[in-house]
Amino acid sequence: MRLNLALALLLVPLAALSLFWDPETLRAVAARDPALAQTLLLELRLPRTGLALVIGASLGLGGAAMQGLLRNALASPDVLGPSTGASLGAVIAGYFLGGGVLAVAAGGMAGALLALGLLLALAGPAARTATLVLAGVAISALGGALVNLGLSLAPSPYALYDVMFWLLGSLADRSLGQLALAAPIIAIAGGVLLAQAAALDSLALGEDVAETLGVSVARLRWTIVVATGVMTGAGVAVAGSIGFIGLVVPHLVRPLVGNRPGAALWPSALAGAALLTAADIAVRLPVNGQELKLGVLTALIGAPFFLWLVVRAR
Amino acid sequence: MTLTATALARPPMLAPLSLTLAPGQVTGLIGPNGAGKTTLLRALAGLGTGPGSITLDGAPLRQSARSLAWLPADRDIAWPMRADALVQLGLGPGAAADPAAVAAALAAADAQDFAARRVDTLSTGERARVLLARALVARPAWLLLDEPVANLDPWHRLHIMALLRAEAARGAGVVVALHDLDLARASCDRLLLLHQGRLVADGAPDAVLTPDNLAAVFRIRAGPAGWAPA
């Protein structure tokens, strides 16, 4: 509880920093044209900060829920395929089925669910690390290849630029409409996931024992898969696929809650929001005059962490 | 209160059988490797049954922490949580924290010394006792235990079997799979002998552990210095 409060308090300065980033420019614009400054804050900064918080929370929470469900510390939707599946679904819906924001979001969710189902089918309910990682890598690689195939078949002349967005993710130049689309979906699916905390704790004892304690394991599995898929899909549809937050965050948080998988859900959501917001501030630091892609930064941090986990799991 | 299993069948692991278990007794489940002990225990716990039914006092088995505790032989624990936090989970999902019950269960399994330690730092035998405490903590009406004394030292084996007798004395039904035939003879009120998925003998320990049964099922006989190959 105190941890959640501390993390929530951490979000306040991070959100403020993200919202009021580069204050000299903001002040200069406000001095010249207050209405324009308001537009800038409302139409660009607010969706960006809001999406960083919401999608960060969904990534952290989704990772914690997946790791709890599979009882495996390497499980997370952003590394093991569902994110790539969501990109694929969004690309197919956007370029080949007529587009539209809602269609892209629905395609993203369908793709994430499909990839998640495939992952569980391949890896089995209580997957061993090697099986899980192999299945995830295979699904990610296949999904990535199909995204590239889809984009090269897409009639859009901008497809090359779009590849970068779908596979690396970004929160730059998002709109309030996109926030209004993603936030409610993520909030509902996130609420469903948070309600599974007690059941996930019981699942730490194994599926059989959880079942005898009164947990319907099959229902729990379906609930988590569907909620995680929906959340991942909605997030990817507006921000592209942002890797490694969902893998890293539960690891940082779990020791602080006595390694209980259910107790890690809330703090993972909050810490995910904090980490993604911080990462999205970092990409705006001027490097060579160009904004870094958010997914590149999270991969730069997350991939070595992932390797360390693999080595440790050996 | 009786636990009744009828026509449990999960071929080829277990032949159909019908069984009524009485509370207040320690029932031992014995048989060589692969005889179907675990399959039967899981079936009694309502897990992975075939076409058949388990009834508790005539009503279909409803799973809850209070009525039935299942302790698998597997000692792996997915997350390195503290021993007391793990035992608390035995009270059921979302149950209010009950430090007194947790401490009592840990003490009963002689695991009170590592209540605050992470389970991944414990030895297999220590972990086995913590897991047993987890099964005991809700004071369930039925205890279904798969090899609870495997990996334990002799003193703790005797201690745990005495604990199970005490649980039976308070009215719990205890069903326990065992490999140690001496321990089974000494601590059980009733033995079920399984062989190749069939229930081949059922009764008081002396009526089950006959030289014929031992030779036919376990391929051993009582020798001058303990068991010897038959």
Next chain:
Amino acid sequence: MTRLAALLLLLATPAVAAPLRVASLNLCSDDYALLLAAPGQLVSVSRLGADAQESALAARAAGLHRNRGRVTDVVALAPDLVLTSGGDPNAAASARRLGIRVVELPQPQTLAAVRANIRRAGAALGREAAAEAAVAAFDAALGPAPAGPVSALLVSGGGLTIAPDGLAARYLRHAGLVQQAVPRGSVSLERLLADPPMVLVTGDYHPGQMSLNQSWLAHPALAALPARVRRLHTDGRVWTCLGPSLAPEIARLRQEVAR
């Protein structure tokens, strides 16, 4: 068919008579070919040149054979001249190996190079007079660069801009606009709002086709730019090759700017 092709190849004597069967392999050579060729002279254009989403002259390509930029696509048509501009560098070599005359139109870097390309294509087609007329029309459409040009930003979907010292910017200068310098050639909506240009020219390209860059142009923040920012719109198709078909668009923009 192949025997006929071989016969035609034997009969074709370079640079003596005007070619009768011309194939253009690239979008940018299509631009010149569709402008200059006599009726019936052109037998094949590139797929993109015949695509109304890509080429402003696509209507003139109606009914023509469409190729994918490869010599093998057109060899059965027995062309006596192949026009290329950019595209696969091996295409010209393969055509020459088959004995087909090839004229390559280099990517222009200056307006003079565009005029040279028009004349070069005209000479190749035996349409020198048409080429001179086209150059005159090109210069008339561009007109003299207006004095006192206005600072502007030409941006297409996703914030992609044109280089302030390139040929595109030189065309824009004839519309009375000076392209602003933008670091790394792309601009974020935030930068646009924080530091809006006096004139914002948005170029849309495949407007009906969903893409993230296209939806960037529909961001509400762009609509919220203050009224002092003049908003102009341009046809993105003519900015791909920076060839002769850009000139009429420049004339239209100049009129709008002057208004």
